Amino acid sequence: MNEQILNELRGIVEESRIFTKKKDLYSFSFDASFGEYLPEVVLQPQSKEEISKIIMIANTYQIPVYPRGSATSLSGGPLPTMGGMVLDMSQYPKTLVIDKENMLAIATPSVITSSIHENAEKEGLFYPPDPSSSHVSTIGGNILENSSGPKGLKYGTTKEYVIGLEMVTPTGEIVRTGGKTVKNVTGFDLTRLIVGSEGLLGVITEVTLRLIPKPAHKMTLLASFQSVVDSGRAITNILSSGVLPAAMELMDKYCIEAVEHYQPSGLPLDAEAIVIIEVDGHMASVNEEIDKCSRICSAFPGSKVKVAKTEEDRMKIWKARKMVSPAITQLGPTKISEDATVPRSKIPDMIEKLHSIRNKYQLNLVVFGHAGDGNLHPNIITDKRNIEEMKKAELAVGEIFQAAIDLGGTLSGEHGIGILKAPYMRGELGVTLDLMKKIKEAWDPNNIMNPGKMFPQKGQTKVVLTQNE
Ligand SMILES: Cc1cc2nc3c(=O)[nH]c(=O)nc-3n(C[C@H](O)[C@H](O)[C@H](O)COP(=O)(O)OP(=O)(O)OC[C@H]3O[C@@H](n4cnc5c(N)ncnc54)[C@H](O)[C@@H]3O)c2cc1C
Incomplete structure (x- = not known):
C-alpha cells in the first residue's frame, strides 16, 4: 500500500492502532480454518465515524476491507x-447494556458472547445462542456467521435474537436496521439479510x-444405542412425541473412544452411538418430559438410559460432550471440522454415508453434533504436512458436502461458507446464487467488503486445503 494512502489512514486512526510491519501482519493472517494470507495494513478503529472514513478511502482506491472479530x-x-x-474489530470499544425492562441486550460487536450470557443471567434473563467458542468469539462474529450450538434445536440460532443493527455500509454510510421492538414489519427485513452475511x-x-x-429447571439424560440408525430413530421419535428438548447431542463410537482415551468420563465403550438429551422449563413438565424421552430411548434393543440425578452428574455428562473437541485433537495435529446439515429424518442416512466415506478414504473421520436439528459435525483428523492424506481429505470433504445436498440438506x-465451501454454492443454490450476487453488487458496487468469500471465484471448483503447502 503506498505511503499516500497510509498517510490518509493515519489521519483517521491513531498511529498506535495501525500496523504495517510484517511481524505484526502475520498475527492477522490466519483464522481457525486453513490458509494464511497477509494483509497490507491492519487498523483498529475506535468509532463508527473512523470506520466510515476508512471505508470511503477503501472505495476511492478500491482496496479490499476484511473485518475480523476473534478469528x-x-x-x-x-x-x-x-x-x-x-x-480488527476485536479491539473496538466494548460496551454492553442489559435492558431488563425491555428484555434486550445492546452491545458493541467486540463484546465476547459468553459475557452476554453471564450478564443476562444475572438479571434472570437468557441469551440462548451458544456456540462452543462463546468464551472467545465476539458477538459481531457470531452475528455475521449466524452462529449457534446445542440449544439451536429449541431456541433457534443467532438470527432469531438480533432485532436491530447499526452498520457502516460498503459505501461508508452509517445506518440502522430494525430497532428495539420485537415486532417490526416496516420495509424489507435488512437485519435478517445482514445476519449471516x-x-x-x-x-x-x-x-x-x-x-x-431464563428457564427455571433442567434435566439431562445419556442414552446409548447399539446402532447409529437406532439413535437417529430415537431422536425422531422424541420430536414427534411432542417433546422439544433444549438439546440433543449425538456422538458416534469413534468420538466415544477418543474421549475415553483422552479423559475417562464413564461413556459406554460398547455403544455404537450415544445421545445426550436435555429438557428445560418448569419442574413438573421437565420431570414428565425426561420420563418420556427415557421411555422412548429404552424401547430400542440393547439401549441403555442414565438420567442425571444430581447437578454434579448433569455437569459430568456435559463435560464428556465438551471433551470431544480436545479429545479428537489428540488424534492428529490437523482437524477439519465440517457442519453439513440434513433434515432430521435423514440423520441415520447421513451418518451411514459419513462412515462409508471414512472407510473409502481410510481417514480418521469422527461424527458428533447437534442431532436434534440435523446439524452434524463430521471431523477429519489428519496432519496437514501429509500432502497425500490431505488430498484424500479434500475429496472426502467434497463428498460430505455433496451427500448433505443430495439428502436435501445444506452445506453449512x-x-x-467463507472460502472453503464457496465452490459448492452453485450446487446447492442454482440460480438463487445469482440473486445473492445482485444484492452484493447493489450494496457494494466496488466489491471492497470481504472480497473472495462466499461466491465461487473463477476456476474454483472444489475444496482446496493444501494451497499453502
Ligand atoms: C473451537 C471452536 C469451536 C467452535 N464452535 C462453534 C459452534 O459451536 N457453533 C458455531 O456456529 N461456530 C463455532 N465455531 C466457529 C466460530 O467460533 C464462529 O463462526 C464465530 O461466530 C466467529 O466469531 P469471531 O469473533 O471469531 O469472528 P471471526 O472469525 O473473526 O469472523 C467471522 C466473520 O464475521 C466477519 N466479521 C467479524 N466481525 C465483524 C463486524 N464487526 N462487522 C462485519 N463483519 C464482521 C468476518 O469478516 C468473518 O467473515 C467454533 C470455532 C472454534 C475455533
Missing part, C-alpha cells in the same frame, strides 16, 4: 485473501439482541 471462523471468513486492510455487506458497529426469561448449518 475463530472455521470457514476462512476473516482471511484477507486479496490483501488490503484488516479491520459474513462481512460482505458492511461493518457492524452495534447490535440489539432480544433476551428471554453453523460455520458459514
Whole structure:
C-alpha cells in the first residue's frame, strides 16, 4: 500500500492502532480454518465515524476491507485473501447494556458472547445462542456467521435474537436496521439479510439482541444405542412425541473412544452411538418430559438410559460432550471440522454415508453434533504436512458436502461458507446464487467488503486445503 494512502489512514486512526510491519501482519493472517494470507495494513478503529472514513478511502482506491472479530471462523471468513486492510474489530470499544425492562441486550460487536450470557443471567434473563467458542468469539462474529450450538434445536440460532443493527455500509454510510421492538414489519427485513452475511455487506458497529426469561429447571439424560440408525430413530421419535428438548447431542463410537482415551468420563465403550438429551422449563413438565424421552430411548434393543440425578452428574455428562473437541485433537495435529446439515429424518442416512466415506478414504473421520436439528459435525483428523492424506481429505470433504445436498440438506448449518465451501454454492443454490450476487453488487458496487468469500471465484471448483503447502 503506498505511503499516500497510509498517510490518509493515519489521519483517521491513531498511529498506535495501525500496523504495517510484517511481524505484526502475520498475527492477522490466519483464522481457525486453513490458509494464511497477509494483509497490507491492519487498523483498529475506535468509532463508527473512523470506520466510515476508512471505508470511503477503501472505495476511492478500491482496496479490499476484511473485518475480523476473534478469528475463530472455521470457514476462512476473516482471511484477507486479496490483501488490503484488516479491520480488527476485536479491539473496538466494548460496551454492553442489559435492558431488563425491555428484555434486550445492546452491545458493541467486540463484546465476547459468553459475557452476554453471564450478564443476562444475572438479571434472570437468557441469551440462548451458544456456540462452543462463546468464551472467545465476539458477538459481531457470531452475528455475521449466524452462529449457534446445542440449544439451536429449541431456541433457534443467532438470527432469531438480533432485532436491530447499526452498520457502516460498503459505501461508508452509517445506518440502522430494525430497532428495539420485537415486532417490526416496516420495509424489507435488512437485519435478517445482514445476519449471516459474513462481512460482505458492511461493518457492524452495534447490535440489539432480544433476551428471554431464563428457564427455571433442567434435566439431562445419556442414552446409548447399539446402532447409529437406532439413535437417529430415537431422536425422531422424541420430536414427534411432542417433546422439544433444549438439546440433543449425538456422538458416534469413534468420538466415544477418543474421549475415553483422552479423559475417562464413564461413556459406554460398547455403544455404537450415544445421545445426550436435555429438557428445560418448569419442574413438573421437565420431570414428565425426561420420563418420556427415557421411555422412548429404552424401547430400542440393547439401549441403555442414565438420567442425571444430581447437578454434579448433569455437569459430568456435559463435560464428556465438551471433551470431544480436545479429545479428537489428540488424534492428529490437523482437524477439519465440517457442519453439513440434513433434515432430521435423514440423520441415520447421513451418518451411514459419513462412515462409508471414512472407510473409502481410510481417514480418521469422527461424527458428533447437534442431532436434534440435523446439524452434524463430521471431523477429519489428519496432519496437514501429509500432502497425500490431505488430498484424500479434500475429496472426502467434497463428498460430505455433496451427500448433505443430495439428502436435501445444506452445506453449512453453523460455520458459514467463507472460502472453503464457496465452490459448492452453485450446487446447492442454482440460480438463487445469482440473486445473492445482485444484492452484493447493489450494496457494494466496488466489491471492497470481504472480497473472495462466499461466491465461487473463477476456476474454483472444489475444496482446496493444501494451497499453502
Ligand atoms: C473451537 C471452536 C469451536 C467452535 N464452535 C462453534 C459452534 O459451536 N457453533 C458455531 O456456529 N461456530 C463455532 N465455531 C466457529 C466460530 O467460533 C464462529 O463462526 C464465530 O461466530 C466467529 O466469531 P469471531 O469473533 O471469531 O469472528 P471471526 O472469525 O473473526 O469472523 C467471522 C466473520 O464475521 C466477519 N466479521 C467479524 N466481525 C465483524 C463486524 N464487526 N462487522 C462485519 N463483519 C464482521 C468476518 O469478516 C468473518 O467473515 C467454533 C470455532 C472454534 C475455533
